[in-house]
Amino acid sequence: MVRLITHNLLACHAKGCTTNNFPLQFKDVSIELREAEFNPEFLKGFMPRIEWKALVDAARQLGDTTLPSEMPEMVDDEFLKNLHHALLEVHVEEGAMVCPNCNHVYPVSNGIPNMLLAEHEIA
């Protein structure tokens, strides 16, 4: 599944591509929304591992504008519900992710990103 939680962990790893290689940009994506079990403890525990700006930008790119530009210091239930939805319920099913630096295209099919590189592209 490419949910935004996973998108937030993926960077381009093509040969020589070491700066500005994160976050990958979505291209021609189709999205499905699927309900997931809400666990505030998980969200709070995972928050320190999130690159906030990358998440907010990705969510906006997919039409979800509920997240604040800065990660809030105090979290309330409404914020956690929005975070839950953005991170865990939006599934990118088809399309691609493109490196903002080298333009390498990583296809997504059946909800699975293919991050493999051809031999000459491996660092």
Next chain:
Amino acid sequence: MIPTPDLSHLKKTDYDNVYEPAEDTFLLLDALEEDAEELKAMQPRLCLEVGSGSGCVSSFMGSILGAATSLYLTTDINSFASRCTSRTGTQNKIPIDSVTTSLVSSLLPRIQRAVDVLIFNPPYVPTYTSEAQEAQDGRDIRGAWAGGINGMQVTDMLLEHVEDLLSSNGRFYLVAVKENNISELQQRMRQQYDLESKIVLQRKAGREHLHVIRFSRS
């Protein structure tokens, strides 16, 4: 007893392309089940399985910890395996985020010191180097077992990153066979990376003497 994941959706045609759970898989499940209480107490937020194959192991982790307790992230070099892993998650109501990649490529920079439970049941069978290399390049089912010299060619590539990946109380479960020179491997991880380890289970299955080793920071 934690039930073994439901794999009834996987057919013979899937196993033509993807490793079918076998004794090594089941030993790993048994090791995780033995540690179930400790694992729950850790409250892991990120579990990462490298080489997830059918997805049986990560689904099992999900049933131990709970579907919404952790992110279950998996990688496999074989895209058929990634697809089976994802389907097995769905079948067992565990959301698994499956990625097709080699080891932790494309993830490593973002998950440093963030992985609470790392799992790898690698291709551990000793083969010629060329056979392991062809299997890796082919990205197909041969990569499920072909392990090169001492069966360590693929495992060694992940071992380099384990210390980088584990969170402060993170742990790493590795399947190995006798031919992998287990005590040498344990010593190397202690000397180079200060990672302690323990053999949590071992079992003879046919010609294979299987082990599950658990590593953690000392």
